[in-house]
Amino acid sequence: MASRIEILNDGGFRSDGRRQYELRDLAIDLSQQASADGAATITHGLTQVMVSVFGPREAKMRSQTMHDRANINVEVSVAAFSTGERRKRNRGDKRILELAATIKSTFEPVIQTSLYPRSQIDIFVQVLEQDGGLLQACINGTTLALANAGIPLIDFVCAVTGGVHLTAPMLDLTLIEENDVPHVSVAVLPKTGKVTLVTMETRLHVERFEEIFRLAGQAGKVIHAEFKRALRDRTTTLVGAMGAGPRISAEEEMEY
Amino acid sequence: MRLMFSFAPFRPTNFAAAALPDDDDEMDLDGDDVAVNSITLPGETITSSHAYMRGHGTYVDEEQVIASVAGTIERVNKLVTVRAISTKYNPEVGDLVVGRITEVQPRRWKVDANSRQDAVLLLSSVNLPGGVQRRKLESDELQMRTFFEEGDLLVAEVQAFFADGAMSLHTRSLKYGKLRNGQLVMVPPMLVRRLKSHFTTLPCGVDLILGLNGYIWVSKHVKQNEQEGEEGFDAETIYSNRNDPIDESTRSAISRVANIIRVLAAHFVPLTDTLLLEAYEWTVENDTDAKSLLVEDVGDALVASVART
Numbered sequence: 001m002a003s004r005i006e007i008l009n010d011g012g013f014r015s016d017g018r019r020q021y022e023l024r025d026l027a028i029d030l031s032q033q034a035s036a037d038g039a040a041t042i043t044h045g046l047t048q049v050m051v052s053v054f055g056p057r058e059a060k061m062r063s064q065t066m067h068d069r070a071n072i073n074v075e076v077s078v079a080a081f082s083t084g085e086r087r088k089r090n091r092g093d094k095r096i097l098e099l100a101a102t103i104k105s106t107f108e109p110v111i112q113t114s115l116y117p118r119s120q121i122d123i124f125v126q127v128l129e130q131d132g133g134l135l136q137a138c139i140n141g142t143t144l145a146l147a148n149a150g151i152p153l154i155d156f157v158c159a160v161t162g163g164v165h166l167t168a169p170m171l172d173l174t175l176i177e178e179n180d181v182p183h184v185s186v187a188v189l190p191k192t193g194k195v196t197l198v199t200m201e202t203r204l205h206v207e208r209f210e211e212i213f214r215l216a217g218q219a220g221k222v223i224h225a226e227f228k229r230a231l232r233d234r235t236t237t238l239v240g241a242m243g244a245g246p247r248i249s250a251e252e253e254m255e256y
Numbered sequence: 257m258r259l260m261f262s263f264a265p266f267r268p269t270n271f272a273a274a275a276l277p278d279d280d281d282e283m284d285l286d287g288d289d290v291a292v293n294s295i296t297l298p299g300e301t302i303t304s305s306h307a308y309m310r311g312h313g314t315y316v317d318e319e320q321v322i323a324s325v326a327g328t329i330e331r332v333n334k335l336v337t338v339r340a341i342s343t344k345y346n347p348e349v350g351d352l353v354v355g356r357i358t359e360v361q362p363r364r365w366k367v368d369a370n371s372r373q374d375a376v377l378l379l380s381s382v383n384l385p386g387g388v389q390r391r392k393l394e395s396d397e398l399q400m401r402t403f404f405e406e407g408d409l410l411v412a413e414v415q416a417f418f419a420d421g422a423m424s425l426h427t428r429s430l431k432y433g434k435l436r437n438g439q440l441v442m443v444p445p446m447l448v449r450r451l452k453s454h455f456t457t458l459p460c461g462v463d464l465i466l467g468l469n470g471y472i473w474v475s476k477h478v479k480q481n482e483q484e485g486e487e488g489f490d491a492e493t494i495y496s497n498r499n500d501p502i503d504e505s506t507r508s509a510i511s512r513v514a515n516i517i518r519v520l521a522a523h524f525v526p527l528t529d530t531l532l533l534e535a536y537e538w539t540v541e542n543d544t545d546a547k548s549l550l551v552e553d554v555g556d557a558l559v560a561s562v563a564r565t
Contacts, residue, residue, distance in 0.1 A: 032522070035442070038342065056344060056372040058358070067420070070372075112315065112324060117420055119372045147298050150343030152313065152324035155299035191299040191322075228297055235295050235326045238341045241524035242446070 005176055007165045016045075016174055023160070023172040023219060024133075028230040030148050038149020042141040045174065046131035051141040053149040056119035070116035072108060074100040076138065078127040100125075103138055106159075106187055106197045110143075112152040121151060132175040133161045135185045135199065140223065147231055156227050157196055158220035159187035162212040164204060169212045171219050184209070186216035190224040193217065292331045296323040296338055303336060313338030345370045345445040345469035347423040351414045352454045354440070354467030355425070357404045363397055365404050367412070370445060370469040373422045377404070381415060381426035383433065385495060403495050409435040411465050411473065431455065437499050438463070438475025441514050443521035445470035449528065456529040458536055460509040466527065474514045476502050511546040512539060519555040525563050535562045 005015055012019060024045030033039035036052035059065045064073070076096050080088045089096060103125065111121065123145070125138050139159035146153055163173045163183035173183055182204040187197035195217070204212070290303050300323050302308075305316045313325040314336060323329075325340035347353070347369070358374055359366035367375040379400060384390050404410065411432050412425035427433050448466050456464040457477055465473040478500075502510075516535045520527060538561055539549065548554050 058374040116372050147326050148342065150325050150340035153298040154324065231297055231326050232295060235341050238524050239295060239328060242526055
C-alpha cells in the first residue's frame with residue numbers, strides 16, 4: 001500500500017516535518033466575541049475552529065426544556081472556504097449532524113447541567129480551516145469556550161487524534177495523514193484520566209490500539225497544560241482589570 | 257482583548273477576604289489551607305472536603321473540593337466558593353434589574369433579564385393605570401399588551417423566586433416601569449456592583465439606570481416632578497410607547513455616555529456612578545465626541561486616565 005506521499009520517512013520525520021509524537025502548533029484566543037457569553041478560537045496547525053457559547057438561557061423551544069437539567073444544543077457549521085476545494089455544506093449534512101451529536105454526547109457528562117434546570121446552553125461551532133483533526137479541534141474549542149463562559153465543568157476535555165502508520169504510532173494527524181492511516185480520536189478528562197470519547201472511522205489493528213490509546217491520553221495532558229495556561233492568563237487579565245476600579249474606592253468613600 | 261494599562265493586584269472586595277489575615281483562626285491549623293483570592297480553573301483541587309464545605313463553583317469528588325469554574329477562590333468560615341469571572345447574572349431578592357419583555361402569557365409577562373431563565377412579571381405585580389390602589393380586573397387580563405408588549409424595556413426589582421429558580425419581578429413603585437427616551441447598553445453583570453442607588457443622574461442631562469443584571473439604561477433626564485405627573489401617578493405617560501422630544505445635545509450626550517460604558521466594559525472595568533462621571537468629564541475636557549470614543553487609542557487613553565492604575 002505505497003502512497004504517493006511518504007507518511008513517515010527513514011529519518012523519522014512526517015510529511016510536515018514533525019516527529020512521530022510531536023503535536024502541531026496550538027494557538028488559543030479567548031477574547032470576547034460580540035454578544036457571546038463565552039468564546040474561543042483554537043488553531044491546531046492548519047485546522048482552525050471558532051466556538052461561541054450562549055447561556056445558560058431560556059430555551060427557545062419549549063419542547064426542549066427539561067425540568068431537572070439544562071439542555072445542550074450544539075450546531076456546527078463548516079465554512080465553504082475551509083477545505084482545499086471550495087464546497088458548500090448545508091446544515092442538514094449527515095456528517096455535520098454526526099459531528100454535532102458527538103460533541104454533545106462528549107460534553108453531557110462534563111457540564112454540570114443539573115445546576116440549570118429548564119435552561120438551554122447553545123454551542124455554535126464554526127469550522128474556519130480544515131487540515132485533519134476536525135473533531136479534536138471542535139472538542140478542544142468547545143471546552144475552552146464553555147470554561148470562558150463560566151459554565152461549571154467537571155474538568156477540561158482534551159481531545160487528540162492518533163494514528164498508526166505500519167507499526168509506528170503518530171499523534172495529531174494532518175489531512176493527508178488522516179486519509180492514509182487508520183486513526184482514532186480520544187478525548188480525556190486529564191484530572192481523573194477518564195475518557196469521554198473514543199471514535200474510529202477506520203479499521204485499526206487490535207494489537208496497535210492500546211498503544212495509540214495510551215499515547216493519546218498522554219498527549220491530552222500536554223494539551224491540558226496549554227489550556228490551563230491560556231485560561232489562567234485570560235482570567236488573570238480580567239481579575240486585574242476588575243481590581244483597577246475607580247480612583248475613589250469603596251474604602252475611601254466610607255471615610256467621608 | 258488588549259489591555260494597555262498596568263494592573264493593580266486584585267484587592268479584597270468582600271469581608272471574607274478581608275478577614276483572611278488573622279492568623280490565629282483555628283481553620284489555619286490543619287495542613288490543607290485555602291488559597292483565598294487566588295485564581296483557580298475547572299478541575300483544580302482547592303482543599304479537602306473534610307475541613308471545608310463546598311459552595312458555588314465547586315464540587316466534591318474523592319473527598320476533595322474541586323473548582324468547576326474559572327475565577328477567584330473565596331472563603332466564608334468553612335464555606336469555600338469560586339466566583340466565576342464571567343458568568344450569567346445570579347439574581348438576589350431586592351436587586352434592581354433592567355429587562356426586555358419576550359412573551360405575553362396569561363396573567364404574566366416573560367422578561368429577558370440576562371439570567372439563566374427568563375424572569376416572570378405577574379400582572380398582579382405591576383402598577384395599573386388609575387391609581388396605586390386600583391385592583392386588577394378581568395378586563396386588564398385581556399389588554400395586557402396595552403401595558404407591556406413584546407420588546408418593551410422595563411426596570412423592575414426582584415421580588416421572589418419560584419421553585420425552579422426563576423425570578424419574579426415587580427414594578428410596584430413609581431421608580432420602576434416602562435423605559436423610554438434612551439438606549440440600552442449590555443455589559444457583563446460582574447461589572448455592575450451593588451451601589452447605594454442604581455438610579456443616577458449625570459450633570460449632562462442624562463439619567464442612568466445601572467441594572468444589576470448588566471443591562472444599563474441611558475436616557476434623557478426627566479425632572480422629578482414631571483415624572484410623577486398629577487396626583488403622583490399618570491396613566492398616560494407611564495405605559496406610553498412614545499418618546500418625548502429629545503434635543504440634539506441630549507441625544508449626543510446619551511450616545512456619548514453609552515459609548516463610555518461600552519469602552520469601560522470592553523476593558524472590563526467595574527462601573528460606578530463616580531467613575532462614569534469622571535469618564536464623562538474626561539471626554540468633555542479632551543473634546544472627544546461619541547464616535548471617536550470607539551477608536552481603540554482613545555478608549556485606551558480614557559481607561560488609563562479614569563481607572564486606578
